[in-house]
Amino acid sequence: MNRLFSRSRLALAIGLSCVVLALPAAAAPRAVGVDRIVAVVNNEVITEQELRARIDQTTRQFKRQGVELPPADVLERQLLERLIVERAQLQLARETSLRVDDATLERAISRIAENNKLSIDQLRATLDKDGVSWNRFRDQIRTEILLTRLREREVDNKVQVTDAEVDNFLASNPDAFSNQEYLLSHILIGAPERPTPEQIERLRARADAVMARLRSGEDFARVAAATSDAPDAINGGSLGWRRLDRVPAIFAEAARSLKPGEIAPPLRSASGIHIVKLMERRGGDTAAAQTLEQTRVRHILIKTSEVLSDADAEARLRGLRERIVNGADFGELAKASSADLSAAKGGDLGWVNPGDTVPEFERAMNALKPGDVSPPVRSPFGWHLIQVLERRVQDVTDERKRSLARAALRERKAEQAYEDWLRQLRDSTYVDNRLGRE
Numbered sequence: 001m002n003r004l005f006s007r008s009r010l011a012l013a014i015g016l017s018c019v020v021l022a023l024p025a026a027a028a029p030r031a032v033g034v035d036r037i038v039a040v041v042n043n044e045v046i047t048e049q050e051l052r053a054r055i056d057q058t059t060r061q062f063k064r065q066g067v068e069l070p071p072a073d074v075l076e077r078q079l080l081e082r083l084i085v086e087r088a089q090l091q092l093a094r095e096t097s098l099r100v101d102d103a104t105l106e107r108a109i110s111r112i113a114e115n116n117k118l119s120i121d122q123l124r125a126t127l128d129k130d131g132v133s134w135n136r137f138r139d140q141i142r143t144e145i146l147l148t149r150l151r152e153r154e155v156d157n158k159v160q161v162t163d164a165e166v167d168n169f170l171a172s173n174p175d176a177f178s179n180q181e182y183l184l185s186h187i188l189i190g191a192p193e194r195p196t197p198e199q200i201e202r203l204r205a206r207a208d209a210v211m212a213r214l215r216s217g218e219d220f221a222r223v224a225a226a227t228s229d230a231p232d233a234i235n236g237g238s239l240g241w242r243r244l245d246r247v248p249a250i251f252a253e254a255a256r257s258l259k260p261g262e263i264a265p266p267l268r269s270a271s272g273i274h275i276v277k278l279m280e281r282r283g284g285d286t287a288a289a290q291t292l293e294q295t296r297v298r299h300i301l302i303k304t305s306e307v308l309s310d311a312d313a314e315a316r317l318r319g320l321r322e323r324i325v326n327g328a329d330f331g332e333l334a335k336a337s338s339a340d341l342s343a344a345k346g347g348d349l350g351w352v353n354p355g356d357t358v359p360e361f362e363r364a365m366n367a368l369k370p371g372d373v374s375p376p377v378r379s380p381f382g383w384h385l386i387q388v389l390e391r392r393v394q395d396v397t398d399e400r401k402r403s404l405a406r407a408a409l410r411e412r413k414a415e416q417a418y419e420d421w422l423r424q425l426r427d428s429t430y431v432d433n434r435l436g437r438e
Helices: 012-016 019-026 048-065 072-095 102-115 120-129 134-154 163-172 197-215 220-227 249-256 310-325 330-337 341-345 359-366 397-427
Strands: 037-041 044-047 181-190 238-242 267-269 272-282 291-302 348-352 377-379 382-395 431-433
Touching: 037 048, 037 072, 044 048, 044 072, 048 072, 072 134, 072 220, 072 397, 072 431, 102 120, 102 134, 120 134, 163 397, 181 197, 181 220, 181 249, 197 220, 197 272, 249 267, 249 272, 291 310, 291 330, 291 341, 291 359, 310 330, 310 382, 330 341, 341 348, 348 382, 359 377, 359 382
Parallel strands: none
Antiparallel strands: 037 044, 037 431, 181 238, 181 272, 267 272, 291 348, 291 382, 377 382
């Protein structure tokens, strides 16, 4: 599908809209007499001061959310590992010339303020009240955007879902699009690539030990925080409320047979061994037939770069719009000028449903009448000229199911691919972990 279309877990504006709630995390670290090195990542160091700042951040977040913290040594070890993996990704981004310009950063910060119903001045005041410097906040947001773009480039853009996979998914998951949601938590006993029989036995022994602790009555979240190799371990392994089409296939199969409070037998995947618990279940009605107003739309996309600024891209589109208004063919100009994959079709995106495109594009599209051409519109993908061709109200039940199935499969495959990619990146990175050394 075209990169213009939004992705559920990678919608940056959605992810960043919650940043203000976690802002105390960015408070400046307390002063220390000597800042020792706790890890070396390739040719860069992570200092104790950085680690303590991340620990303070996480402690504040957990206390605000009323979540019990794992033991101090476990928290320290897991957060250092997060810093190591984050540093390895940032190094790769820098080595491959991936960067976030100031204009993109300012737009992201504006979206954060808007999503929290604050002006920029009010956002700065909130940060200042929580002891968060404006420069540190900006650096954090720039890092979040950079890591998201790195994942898109290295993983998400390479994921493909075939029609046969969609057909098979719909045939084997007749209840996938019910309104029933599951609150699942999991523990991952991570496996290396191509594990040896001896390594597999050690993984099974670890899984057995974890299961023994859970059977003895220990709290699942606490055990997850102490033992899981998953990125969400520190949050107790919670996956949040999701429909079964939004969780890995092996989790979905296990969840169907569980009652709330039950734990599935250990599950094996390429990532390792998973222990899954069903915390709660809610809903259950089958999704009703759906009619939607669809819009047939086409566009011309100009992407910015180091040699093409936002102002230049906007000016280029203004010139194209003037030519279209004076009689030039939109489709021919799209073929000649658009940087989108739809250029070969004259920029035609076909019929789109509400929510199929990123918010900036959808708002501009919805404001147009059939035949109208928008002024230049900025989105996370670049600058667009948008033309609405026609609109209709359509029964999209079956079409929507296929679209949801494709999105669910793509998300599953992307999550697995991202986990594999992170593991490979971590394995190929030189790391000298000095935590605990005198």
